Amino acid sequence: MSVHPFPAWARRVIATAVVAGVCLGTAGCSPAYSPSGRLAQSASDASAQTQTAALTLRLAASQQLPSPATDTALSDVTDKLGQDDSSLTSADVSGRLDAARRRILDRLRVGEDLLVHARVLVGANAGAAETEAVARRLQATAKQLSTLGQQLQASG
Amino acid sequence: MKGVLGLALGVLTAIGGFVDIGDLVTSSVVGSRFGLTLVWVIVVGVVGICVFAQMSGRVAAISGRATFEIIRERLGARVGFANLAASFLINLMTLTAEVGGIALSLQLATSIQPTFWIPVAAVAVWLVIWRVKFSLLENVTGLLGLALVVFAVAVFLLHPDWKALGGQLLLQSPSQGSETPATYWYFAVALFGSAMTPYEVFFFSSGAIEEHWTPKDLGQSRINVLIGFPLGGVLSIAISVTAAVVLLPQQIQVTSLSQVLLPVAQAGGTIAVIVALLGFVAATFGAALETTLSSGYSLAQYFGWPWGKFRPPAKAARFHLTMIIGLVIGAGVLLTGVDPVQITEYSVVFSAIALPLTYLPILIIANDHDYMGDQVNGRATNLVGLVFLGIITIASIAAIPLMIVSAAGS
Amino acid sequence: MTASLPDPPPVRGRVLDARLHLLDRQVLDLEGQPVTTVDDLELADLQHGERREAEPPTISALISGPILTTRLFGGRTPRTRLHRIAWDQVTEIDIVLTLGVPGDALEVTWFERWLAEHVIGRIPGGRHAPD
Numbered sequence: 001m002s003v004h005p006f007p008a009w010a011r012r013v014i015a016t017a018v019v020a021g022v023c024l025g026t027a028g029c030s031p032a033y034s035p036s037g038r039l040a041q042s043a044s045d046a047s048a049q050t051q052t053a054a055l056t057l058r059l060a061a062s063q064q065l066p067s068p069a070t071d072t073a074l075s076d077v078t079d080k081l082g083q084d085d086s087s088l089t090s091a092d093v094s095g096r097l098d099a100a101r102r103r104i105l106d107r108l109r110v111g112e113d114l115l116v117h118a119r120v121l122v123g124a125n126a127g128a129a130e131t132e133a134v135a136r137r138l139q140a141t142a143k144q145l146s147t148l149g150q151q152l153q154a155s156g
Numbered sequence: 157m158k159g160v161l162g163l164a165l166g167v168l169t170a171i172g173g174f175v176d177i178g179d180l181v182t183s184s185v186v187g188s189r190f191g192l193t194l195v196w197v198i199v200v201g202v203v204g205i206c207v208f209a210q211m212s213g214r215v216a217a218i219s220g221r222a223t224f225e226i227i228r229e230r231l232g233a234r235v236g237f238a239n240l241a242a243s244f245l246i247n248l249m250t251l252t253a254e255v256g257g258i259a260l261s262l263q264l265a266t267s268i269q270p271t272f273w274i275p276v277a278a279v280a281v282w283l284v285i286w287r288v289k290f291s292l293l294e295n296v297t298g299l300l301g302l303a304l305v306v307f308a309v310a311v312f313l314l315h316p317d318w319k320a321l322g323g324q325l326l327l328q329s330p331s332q333g334s335e336t337p338a339t340y341w342y343f344a345v346a347l348f349g350s351a352m353t354p355y356e357v358f359f360f361s362s363g364a365i366e367e368h369w370t371p372k373d374l375g376q377s378r379i380n381v382l383i384g385f386p387l388g389g390v391l392s393i394a395i396s397v398t399a400a401v402v403l404l405p406q407q408i409q410v411t412s413l414s415q416v417l418l419p420v421a422q423a424g425g426t427i428a429v430i431v432a433l434l435g436f437v438a439a440t441f442g443a444a445l446e447t448t449l450s451s452g453y454s455l456a457q458y459f460g461w462p463w464g465k466f467r468p469p470a471k472a473a474r475f476h477l478t479m480i481i482g483l484v485i486g487a488g489v490l491l492t493g494v495d496p497v498q499i500t501e502y503s504v505v506f507s508a509i510a511l512p513l514t515y516l517p518i519l520i521i522a523n524d525h526d527y528m529g530d531q532v533n534g535r536a537t538n539l540v541g542l543v544f545l546g547i548i549t550i551a552s553i554a555a556i557p558l559m560i561v562s563a564a565g566s
Numbered sequence: 567m568t569a570s571l572p573d574p575p576p577v578r579g580r581v582l583d584a585r586l587h588l589l590d591r592q593v594l595d596l597e598g599q600p601v602t603t604v605d606d607l608e609l610a611d612l613q614h615g616e617r618r619e620a621e622p623p624t625i626s627a628l629i630s631g632p633i634l635t636t637r638l639f640g641g642r643t644p645r646t647r648l649h650r651i652a653w654d655q656v657t658e659i660d661i662v663l664t665l666g667v668p669g670d671a672l673e674v675t676w677f678e679r680w681l682a683e684h685v686i687g688r689i690p691g692g693r694h695a696p697d
Contacts, residue, residue: 033563041566048409055406055418064425065418068267069433073414080411146407219661221592228590228603229661233637236590286689289696460592460603460630461678469692471599473681476692527661 035093036100036152042091043104043149046084050111050142053077054135057118061131067122074119081112097152104148111141166376169294170384171391172301176443177257178250178350178504179392180436181497184416186343187399189335189409192324195393197344201351202389204544206381208352209360211533211541212518213377216364219527223361224457226527227517239513240458244451246510247355249503251447252486255281256496257440260413265433271491278487281444285479290366290465297442303435307394310423316401324400338562345555346501346565349508351389352548357514358450362457366464371531398423412497451482501565509555511548519545582659584625592662593628593651595669601651602630602674604663606637608650625653628663630674649674 056073059065065073088105114137121131186194216222221229224243228236258281259273284293369377398419399410410416413436420432449465456463456475463475490496519541522533533541559565582588584607593601608627631649636642651665651672658664669675686692 044407045409045411048407048411051406051408052415052418055402055408055422056414059418059421064429065421066426066429069264069414069417069421069429071267072264073412073418076412076414142407221661225592229592232585233590233605233634237638287691287696456600458603459634460600462600465696468695469689470682470687473678473686476686477681 035091036097036155039088039091039093039097039101039104040149040152042084042088043108043145043152046081046104046108046111047142047145047149049077049080049084050114050138050145053111053115053118054138054142057122057131057135057138060122061126061128061135070122074115074122078112078115078119081108081115084108085112100148100152104145107141107144107148111138111145114138114141163376163379165295165299166380167384167387168302169298170380171387172298172304172438173294173442173446174385174388175301175304175391175395175435175439176250176350176353176446177253177440177496177500178353178507180257180395180416180439181410181413181500182343182346182350182504183392183395184399184403185410185501186347187396187410188403188415190340190343191400191404192321192397194340194344194347195325195396197347198351198389198392198396200547201348202386202392204348204547205352205356206385207537207540207544208357208515208518209385210378210381211522211537212357212361213364213369213381214374214531215518215521215527216361217369217374217377218371218529218531219521220365221521221527222365222453222457223358223514223518224454225460226521227514228458230517230520236458239517240454242510243354243358243513244454246503246506247358247447247450247454248482248485249499249506250353250355251444251451251482252489253496253500253503254440254444254447255483255486256490256499257413258437258444259490260496261433261436261440264414264417264436270496271493274487274490277441277444278483281441281448282480282483284445285448285465286469286476290363293445294363294442297438297445300438301435301442303431304391304395304439306420306424306428306431306435307391307398310420310428311394311397311401313423313428314398314401314419316397321397321400336562338558339565341554342505342558342562342565345508345551345558346504348547348551349506349511349555350504351392352511353504353507354510354514355447355450355507357518358453359446361518362449362453362464366466368466412495448479448482452476452479505555505559505564508548508551510552512545512552515545515548580659587659588625588628588663593630594662594664595672596665596667597669598664599669601665601669601672602649604628605630605634608648627652628656 053074056065056070056077060067060070085105085108088101088108091101093101114134118131118134118138121134183198212223215226219226224236224240227239230236231239255274255277256270258277259270262268262273262277263270364373364377367373395416399416402419402422403410403415408415408418417429417432417436420428424431452475453463455461455478456472459474461474462472464472469476489499519533519538521527522541523538525532588607589604591604593604595601606629607625608629609623610626627650629648629650632647633643633649649672651674655665655667656663657666665672670679
């Protein structure tokens with residue numbers, strides 16, 4: 001029989017505390033939880049969504065994607081961009097990060113406007129030239145968002 | 157001739173029944189973020205599920221005992237109950253994800269909101285369980301699930317750069333700038349969990365008893381598992397490849413089911429999309445049936461209640477009540493507006509965490525002469541079984557820390 | 567090698583380890599229908615929690631139902647809420663226990679019967695097997 005200096009409940013509490021401490025410690029060092037990491041995450045997510053909208057729009061214009069699937073895909077993008085918008089709007093950062101946040105939000109809103117336009121075009125069965133123009137602008141916005149995200153990540 | 161047909165049917169059903177919402181989402185997410193660098197995990201997971209399913213089917217056929225009866229007999233009431241609680245909750249989470257997957261697939265096909273489809277899907281799942289024979293439900297969903305072969309066709313239609321793809325297979329570290337090793341390994345665990353979900357084992361062993369398997373049926377089951385599951389794994393890999401070819405270069409990280417569909421549209425147009433959607437509905441519906449049944453199986457087996465679809469529902473009343481409650485909870489959770497894709501992503505990781513809970517008791521019983529007579533595991537099976545026990549344990553322990561460090565892969 | 571081991575004490579009948587061969591085993595009725603799982607055992611002449619080393623105990627009944635929660639979480643179930651299956655109704659002990667009576671006659675199955683009668687059996691199609 002081994003003798004423990006602490007009663008069973010105390011050992012359990014200590015073990016839990018150690019595990020929780022290690023978890024929180026690693027989480028604290030992880031870029032995924034830092035304010036700049038979270039902003040970068042929102043930017044790259046918004047970029048992926050805008051890019052998805054461009055791809056969807058092109059597939060719809062070339063009759064490769066049936067309209068219910070197109071509607072669903074675009075409305076998924078709208079929802080996700082809305083989530084990024086609200087998390088960026090409510091992000092509590094200051095100084096250099098706040099400036100970055102505003103730039104990202106500005107591009108994201110451009111993306112949201114383009115998306116509204118895209119959904120109108122899809123609904124109206126607009127011509128290839130017109131949809132391609134919007135798809136290009138969506139793609140350009142996605143690129144800008146992605147660059148903003150990478151800059152944030154690089155600067156830590 | 158009938159024998160050959162039966163054999164083919166079994167294999168085809170196993171292929172079509174392999175993929176569920178977890179595989180659809182996780183394979184696509186991983187392909188879109190890591191290319192083919194994680195395909196090795198699918199291969200390992202498929203080998204694991206073959207060993208695991210084969211062993212639990214053999215135990216069920218020879219001893220006539222299903223998984224949770226064994227878990228309680230071996231682990232006792234207390235540890236067995238902890239195991240039941242964890243397995244039941246994770247299965248409920250998977251059930252929720254599958255019903256959500258049906259709703260999302262039907263939304264893609266009709267553009268009607270998922271809030272409409274969620275109750276419809278839950279009631280349809282219940283009706284089928286209530287009135288349709290076990291073998292019929294398994295064969296129909298399995299065969300329709302074969303529509304997902306369209307992903308494999310899409311890979312060829314996309315004319316990928318095979319050499320570059322092959323190069324990705326060997327590259328073991330994340331190549332994309334923003335992915336960290338923690339996210340890479342987090343998704344490795346998720347992909348492993350999606351290939352080896354524990355409900356497949358409850359379902360497989362209980363299904364063996366539902367269909368009154370005897371040791372004579374084991375040959376057929378071995379063929380179903382050893383041919384069907386690897387080919388099902390190929391579908392999983394194909395989903396990953398389409399995402400890697402179309403979405404990765406455009407930096408589209410998959411976060412919704414609609415994105416899983418886009419590469420198919422690009423490869424094969426409207427017809428391919430329709431076939432893929434049929435596959436989505438069949439795969440998620442089939443898995444919703446399996447997880448719902450599994451919720452009833454696990455509880456009934458632990459408490460010793462009568463269970464099984466071969467009995468009239470009134471002769472297995474608590475079993476049927478459990479499944480109804482499970483579906484109501486699943487549909488209720490979905491109606492709060494949570495994203496089924498996110499539930500799926502968590503469910504596969506929690507599945508990985510729960511794997512040792514079902515795996516270990518089966519491995520022990522497969523070596524117990526009281527249950528198995530002289531049909532206990534051979535040395536080779538035990539060696540492979542032990543290696544997988546190691547892999548499963550490591551994945552299970554690593555899952556939570558990886559989830560925290562990688563912020564659930566974000 | 568075996569010579570050094572003393573002979574086991576002589577016993578009449580089969581040696582059963584209550585934990586290994588009885589507890590948590592599935593109980594089937596006369597027709598092979600599942601009844602319950604053995605949640606606990608009632609030992610004759612012994613009070614709950616009492617131990618006696620001198621003579622081997624005699625099992626008087628299998629116990630099921632709410633007793634399980636006390637086995638899991640501790641505490642004590644009132645005697646009136648125990649579902650007993652008298653030991654003399656057990657006809658066979660293997661990897662499952664078989665009873666010589668139909669399950670419907672037992673108190674343990676009341677909830678199953680109530681549910682079948684008032685809920686599940688009332689839903690259309692609930693009384694015959696799927697086809």
